[in-house]
Structures are given as C-alpha cells and as structure tokens.
C-alpha cells in the first residue's frame with residue numbers, strides 16, 4: 001500500500017483520544033479518516049483542526065465511511081464484539097483495546113469469526129508486549145540463561161479507579177494485562193485461578209474489593225501472584241519479577257529521576273499508564289499500522305484475547321465464591337497455532 005492507512009477510531013475517550021493524537025503525531029503511515037463516538041461533541045472536539053475526518057455517532061457508520069482501511073477500537077469493552085464482528089465481515093484490520101470482550105463467550109465468537117476468514121485481522125491492545133522492559137524480560141527468559149521460570153511476582157497499582165469500576169473489573173480489566181503478560185512470558189496457558197481478598201483499603205470506594213491478590217497456576221507448573229490495588233493513592237506501579245532455577249530478574253522499578261536531597265532519596269512514580277507505557281503504545285500502534293499496510297496482523301491475537309477473558313472469568317468466580325477455579329479453554333483453531341502452549 002503506498003497511500004497512508006485510512007483509520008477509523010471508535011471511541012475517543014481517554015485511550016481513543018491518546019491513540020488519535022499518536023496516529024497524527026508519532027506514528028507515520030496512517031491517517032485518521034473517521035471517528036465514531038455517541039458523544040459527538042467529544043468526537044468533534046477530538047478531531048478539531050484535522051482535515052477530511054468524518055464524525056459519526058454510530059460505530060458501524062464509521063466503518064463504512066470513505067477511505068477506511070482499518071479500525072482502532074477504543075470504545076468501552078461492552079461495545080467491542082459488535083465492532084470486531086463488523087470489521088471481520090468487512091475484512092478490515094483491527095487494533096482492539098483490551099479486554100477483547102467482557103466475557104469469554106463473546107471472545108470465542110470473535111475468534112470463530114476470524115478463524116472462518118482463515119487469516120488474522122485482529123491485534124489486541126495488550127501493550128506490555130511492546131514495552132522495552134517486558135521485551136527484555138521475555139528475551140532473557142527465552143534464552144534459558146536463568147533456567148526454568150518457577151514463579152512470577154507481579155504488582156499492578158493505580159492511583160485511583162474510574163467511577164464505573166467494579167470489584168470484578170480489578171481482574172477483568174486491570175489484571176487482564178498480567179494474564180496476557182504471564183501467558184506470553186512463560187509460553188504457557190493458565191490452568192487455574194485463586195483470588196484472595198484482604199480487608200479493603202479505607203480509601204477504596206464503598207463496596208469495592210480493593211486490593212486483591214490473584215494467583216495463577218500454569219500448564220507447566222509455574223505459579224504467578226498478582227497484587228492488584230487500583231486505589232493505592234500514590235502512583236502507577238507495574239512490576240514483575242521472574243524467579244527461575246538459576247536466578248531472578250525484575251522489571252518496573254525505575255522510570256524517572258532519582259533525587260538524593262535533604263537527607264533522603266526521592267524517585268518519581270508515574271501518574272498513570274499513559275505516562276508509564278507511552279513508548280509501548282507508540283510501538284504497539286506503529287507495529288499495527290506497518291502490518292496492516294502489508295495485509296498482516298502481529299502482536300497479541302484474538303486467541304490471546306479469548307484466553308485472557310476465560311482466565312479472568314475464572315478469577316471472577318473465585319473472587320465471588322472463594323477457592324481455586326479451573327480454567328476451561330475451547331480448542332485452539334489452527335489459525336492461532338492449534339495445540340497447547342500460550
């Protein structure tokens with residue numbers, strides 16, 4: 001393709017607006033030609049100053065707008081399935097923000113639609129795979145230098161959660177990143193989930209079970225623990241330590257300046273994911289555009305989105321009922337490699 005990739009952006013809230021800016025400023029080879037958001041005032045504001053962009057209140061109308069070659073889905077998760085199925089029906093490449101869908105049944109319908117096409121169109125927005133530190137950890141683990149990974153210790157903290165956040169969303173929205181990262185880093189499917197609930201923080205909104213401790217067991221016998229705490233109040237922290245047979249490796253400790261002053265040490269903590277993962281989002285969108293222009297798809301697949309949804313669902317059952325809940329995955333279509341590993 002010699003022309004820039006014509007992109008329709010569905011949803012121009014927090015993430016959609018950030019990706020819209022990215023497609024204009026940071027990532028070459030693409031041009032936003034349509035946006036859709038039921039909040040049309042927001043959509044008009046988001047494209048102010050841009051030329052030749054059509055604004056739609058309806059997502060499907062945006063897909064049919066002139067010049068659309070590909071779709072970036074940044075609407076709330078409940079709207080993803082309809083957009084993904086419509087994109088598949090039109091043969092349009094998609095970058096879909098995580099989670100793929102709110103539940104595994106919907107995710108499986110998306111997987112089946114793509115598998116029927118016989119080619120990948122969908123990349124899921126698990127951007128940590130494009131983060132330099134995560135990529136370095138993956139390379140190290142794959143090299144075998146540290147031996148077999150035994151444990152992953154993960155931390156996922158946000159300053160505060162959005163008003164619509166529920167106790168289940170700590171798992172289905174926030175921990176979905178650790179689910180994908182663990183499957184990817186270890187190359188293994190997650191087979192069971194156990195959620196432990198400490199007494200909630202006094203600073204969490206009433207009724208929100210925050211923090212939570214989420215434990216995964218994998219097909220290869222590794223164990224992953226995730227502390228998720230979305231109203232920690234002080235900063236955005238994402239860490240991961242891999243403990244292996246011959247050593248350990250940790251990422252996520254240092255991102256800014258370290259100041260030694262007044263008899264102490266101070267280190268900046270990122271405010272949120274848009275800051276912490278800015279480079280990762282840039283690489284993610286750049287990789288998507290480059291692949292879409294060549295008629296390919298890269299990065300986390302619809303199958304990865306489905307697997308994350310199924311694991312999260314088991315986690316939500318454990319959160320509700322207690323105990324260890326087994327993850328039941330459907331058979332993996334040949335399009336995604338068939339077989340067992342993640």
Ligand SMILES: NC(=O)C1=CN([C@@H]2O[C@H](COP(=O)(O)OP(=O)(O)OC[C@H]3O[C@@H](n4cnc5c(N)ncnc54)[C@H](O)[C@@H]3O)[C@@H](O)[C@H]2O)C=CC1
Nearest residue numbers: 010011012013014015016037039059074075077079097098
């Ligand atoms: N990769 C990451 O680190 C992050 C991913 N996300 C994901 O991005 C997606 C969007 O989240 P936010 O931007 O935080 O939400 P948001 O609430 O800030 O924005 C969502 C926008 O979508 C619009 N919208 C609602 N229904 C729509 C539809 N059917 N079609 C098109 N637009 C529609 C809303 O009016 C709103 O403007 C979610 O899937 C969320 O999980 C969110 C934060 C970080």
Ligand SMILES: O=C1[C@@H](O)[C@H](O)[C@@H](O)[C@H](O)[C@H]1O
Nearest residue numbers: 098158173174175177230273
């Ligand atoms: O995807 C994201 C949000 O939706 C989620 O709510 C946050 O906890 C994550 O850190 C962020 O990356």
